[in-house]
Amino acid sequence: MTSGWFITFEGGEGSGKSTQAKRLSERLKEEGHSVTVTREPGGSPFAERLRTLILDPTLETHTPLAEALLFASARADHLDQVIRPSLAAGGVVICDRFLDSTRVYQGYAGRVEPRLLEALELIVVQHTKPDLTIVIDIPAEVGLARAALRMEAPVHTAPSEKPPKQPRGLLTDRFETRDLAFHKKLREGFIEIARLEPQRCVVVDGQRSPDEVARDVWSIVQARLLSDTA
Numbered sequence: 029m030t031s032g033w034f035i036t037f038e039g040g041e042g043s044g045k046s047t048q049a050k051r052l053s054e055r056l057k058e059e060g061h062s063v064t065v066t067r068e069p070g071g072s073p074f075a076e077r078l079r080t081l082i083l084d085p086t087l088e089t090h091t092p093l094a095e096a097l098l099f100a101s102a103r104a105d106h107l108d109q110v111i112r113p114s115l116a117a118g119g120v121v122i123c124d125r126f127l128d129s130t131r132v133y134q135g136y137a138g139r140v141e142p143r144l145l146e147a148l149e150l151i152v153v154q155h156t157k158p159d160l161t162i163v164i165d166i167p168a169e170v171g172l173a174r175a176a177l178r179m180e181a182p183v184h185t186a187p188s189e190k191p192p193k194q195p196r197g198l199l200t201d202r203f204e205t206r207d208l209a210f211h212k213k214l215r216e217g218f219i220e221i222a223r224l225e226p227q228r229c230v231v232v233d234g235q236r237s238p239d240e241v242a243r244d245v246w247s248i249v250q251a252r253l254l255s256d257t258a
């Protein structure tokens with residue numbers, strides 16, 4: 029069976045993951061690859077419904093296990109419906125957030141025991157680990173400011189104009205509303221994972237222009253993945 033490449037983008041809020049996932053997908057398509065861009069939580073119809081629930085800022089769960097199981101359920105469906113079939117067909121899958129976000133948001137900076145997350149990862153992810161994970165690193169304040177700017181955009185629309193499409197279902201999600209200390213911890217968590225798994229993860233400085241970041245990402249993909257098939 030052929031197997032494509034599984035690339036994930038990770039990092040804090042507003043670090044540029046979605047921007048770079050799109051840029052990389054365009055570049056890979058230019059090179060003739062079949063590319064699927066997807067995201068977590070979500071990525072399949074069932075998981076997108078769970079995403080709405082998971083990110084709803086008005087709906088706080090007080091049971092860390094309940095939250096972790098919802099993420100795991102969404103991921104199981106996403107892997108089964110989208111990621112594994114695309115990889116099996118030899119395509120490139122680019123996923124905007126994946127297992128490291130769970131480890132960091134729910135484990136490192138969150139309330140779920142790492143032992144529990146490890147068990148869920150074994151059951152749900154199994155062997156479908158990313159071939160390459162790009163961690164976009166920026167200070168928490170910078171990322172949050174970017175995310176806030178983006179979220180304020182619809183406010184400036186004249187009433188007669190058609191409102192711009194909202195980038196997501198909910199303006200401020202449940203994690204964005206957490207305090208700065210939480211977001212600083214997220215940054216530490218992603219860096220720590222990259223330090224522990226250097227074969228899979230590469231950290232990219234996200235405090236440069238989107239073009240510069242995209243150039244870096246492309247060199248990494250060429251060095252880590254394209255060179256294998258040359």
Ligand SMILES: Nc1ncnc2c1ncn2[C@@H]1O[C@H](COP(=O)(O)OP(=O)(O)OP(=O)(O)O)[C@@H](O)[C@H]1O
Nearest residue numbers: 040041042043044045046047174175178236237238
């Ligand atoms: N390198 C960059 N420099 C400045 N602004 C950027 C850069 N990359 C992205 N942006 C802008 O910052 C905002 C957030 O970018 P993007 O949505 O790609 O980040 P994200 O990591 O996907 O955020 P989130 O975690 O909230 O999904 C967008 O308005 C985007 O246009």
Ligand SMILES: [Mg+2]
Nearest residue numbers: 045046047124
């Ligand atoms: Mg995004």
